[in-house]
Amino acid sequence: MTEENNNINNTEDDKVHDGSDSDGIKELNNPAPNWILFVLLLTYGFSLFYLIHYFGYPNNGNDQVTEYKNKMATVETEKKLEQDSAKVGVVMTREEILTEGSKLYLQKGCIACHGMKGEGNAIGPNLTDNFWINGCSEESLITMVTEGKPEKGMTPYKTMMTPEQIKTISLYVMQGLVGSNPDNAKAPQGVECKP
Known part of the structure; x- marks a missing residue:
């Protein structure tokens, strides 16, 4: 150690980097x-x-494309439910x-003709399959519940239920009963409707 600058000299790490010297200060190449x-x-x-993890292998579920698709599927489901609810x-x-x-299905006596689980009986058709007698759309089902078909035994419910109740029970049939496959279901009637 010198008295002039208190630096340690002649150590193994003190290697001059490129020989540059500025006012007697040398640049050293010490390790980090x-x-x-x-x-x-x-x-x-x-x-x-x-x-x-995120980009190394395809279809790992962690990439932005998969995340976007999952989010869009969730949004589409929520949007469909909102649209169905808006119709109500x-x-x-x-x-x-x-x-x-x-509740409406039980209160309004639908079970008398269509069965407890929508399976149908001697009077009314099966509501749980994809076969429909009077059209495949929600609107045709609402019309059937509203206007009925007295010659076939279907009572018109326009005076017994509000339009909102009719729409709710129609959505219940389409979203809750169709595809439920209860025991002892009546044979399909009408034309097959694509879901």
Whole structure:
């Protein structure tokens, strides 16, 4: 150690970098501290893991495309439920439609002709299959419930239920009963409707 500048001289690490000298100060080529090297290696390791995890193999479910598709599927489902609820006149979730529709189905006596689970009986047709007698759309079902078909035994419900109740029970049939496949279901009648 010299008294002039209190620097340690002649150590193994003190290697002159390029011989540049400015006012007696030499640039040395000392190694980086170990903790900086550790942080650098840790960063490399994390970036390698991140690249493999998110981009390393196809269809891993973690990429932005899959995330976008999943989000859009959720949005489409929610949008469809909102549209179905908007047709009812109030915003209702699928669970609310099924709960309210089930209550109306029991209260208004639909079970007398269509059975407890919509399976149909000697009077009314099966409501749980994809075969429909009077059209495949929600509107045709609403018209059937509203106007009825007295010659076939279907009572018109326009004076017994509000339009919102008729729409709710129609949505209940289309979303809750169709595809439920109860035991002892009546044979299909009418034309097959695509879901």
